[in-house]
Amino acid sequence: METARPSLTMGPVYYLWDSAKWRDFHFRIADEAPFERVVIGETVCSKRQHFIEPHIAEVIERLENAGKTVLLSTLALVTLERESRLIRELARDSEYMVEANDLSALGLLNGKAHSVGPLINVYNSATARLLAGRGACRICLPPELPFSSVKRVIAETPGVDFEVFAFGRMPLAISARCAHARSKGKIKDSCQFVCSDDPDGLPVKTLDRQSFLALNGVQTISHTCQALLGELPDLAACGVSAIRISPQDCDMVAVASLYSAALDGAIGADEAVDKLRMLYPAAPLSNGFHHAREGAAWVARARDTAQAG
């Protein structure tokens, strides 16, 4: 099999950033970052929708003018009629490829070319092939998937472009309940958007002061930051078509450039890891899921990769 260099995809911003920050962030990504495609749209909580809505058109325009392909993300947890309506409209009318993050979007996008986000449970090629038959042409595999499964799914599912979640705090869970609002003495329905106080997530520590998780509205994310850098050659070799970078509140242009250089072989893996730690010092790096270990684990390169592969 020929090994093409994977491209870079930027995932949707999972956090609630204020409108101007969200817009300016995407403008800069459009102008400066080496992404081939960018996924935008509120994915975590429908209550936040109005923060980005006024800026979506101009962000899309800027991204497209910079030669980037735009995809629109759907909500991860859909329970209200208002939320269902949004997804129906998007599935029916969108000029841009839609990325499904729940089953309703998957159902509604049947027969249309679409993308499947990392919050959909694709654990095997039987599922990937079924989704491909319904129009999925890109699938970002769930962060929990070990490399052995990634390899297998890709090998057994021709005709689909696969992505792997290679940078960012990992989405671990989503709930009807908003733990973020509760932590500030509120509930979801009267939350006053307190999650916007924490643009990179609100740390959850154990009673022994171990950094453990972080809250992002109704989503629970890892404290650690997924970092697949030494693993990039293996991912490229098994046919991964794009590397997904999930935005954190740090210099994402520099992060994207670093991954791009690593994919080009212009920087060694150890040096890339050291640089990434400086670019995003807020969280320790992890790659445990990839190596079939606990997700929070960091497996050093080379000898361990061989064992865990």
Place this chain on the structure above:
Amino acid sequence: MELICPAGTPATFREAVDAGADAVYCGFRDETNARNFPGLNFSRDELREAIAYARSKGTQTFVALNTFMRAGDEEIWYRAAADAVALGADALILADFGLMAHVAEHYADQRLHVSVQASASNVDAINFLVDAFNAKRVVLPRTLTIADIARIAPKIRCEIEVFVFGGLCVMAEGRCSLSSYATGKSPNMNGVCSPASHVRYRKEADELVSELGAYTINRFAAGEAAGYPTLCKGRFDIADERGYAFEDPVSLDVMGEIDALTAAGVSALKIEGRQRGKAYVAEVVSTLKKALSAKADDRPALLAHLRGLSEGQKTTSGAYEKRWR
């Protein structure tokens, strides 16, 4: 209204049947189901006997194959589905699309139920599974209010089953990898959450510390009842606040809402607890069965009796009540 009851062992299965279950759900002794705990579940022979016993009493048997197939090992799940069908399961409870497609294709007459682990939480999601795999029933995720259920019921083309009693997932089921983040083992991939193999208790001065993998999940003062360290029911620090960040150590009990659930269009009520012993299951099943046929006024007394059996003796209506969010 059907009452769907858990069984982790053949003995519990018989108790549930005898106590009046309309259907009993169970799984094979392996990773194909989401209660893959040591000492639990059924061999093929045990399931054959259980199904025969259930049949003789007019009770149905549902077999849960509700984990996600590991790439390369799909045969384990396919064989489990083939065996469950051959043994006469009245329904298979499935979560993985790939497995649903396989069952719909190879066993078109087999009744297929959508597991709570599939996370089908709205009309379009449920109708997708009905259209694609001929699903006959959906077990709704514990993310909906009773009003939400009433709103979606008339628009979906299958029956609705809901959890009413027992353990409570705080997170949308089937979409949680908190356990594997801490331990490498998850409900989706391994059929376990916060597995006992990774639990440790240690004494520190007067306190009992419970740990999961490398993480402290709770600390209990002397004399305080110490619960199992299920990750999302632990005590954590968020900024200056210390407490149960996701959920208190409570269990679900919405049996007080039977009439509202019936009016909402629910066809079946599900009791969680395949890991529970036979005495618990017998007590819960027989009491809830009585409550279903009792007059509304007589129900509270019946149900109060069950509260003593609940985890930590504290209960919640969970997401069925809007304020929980």
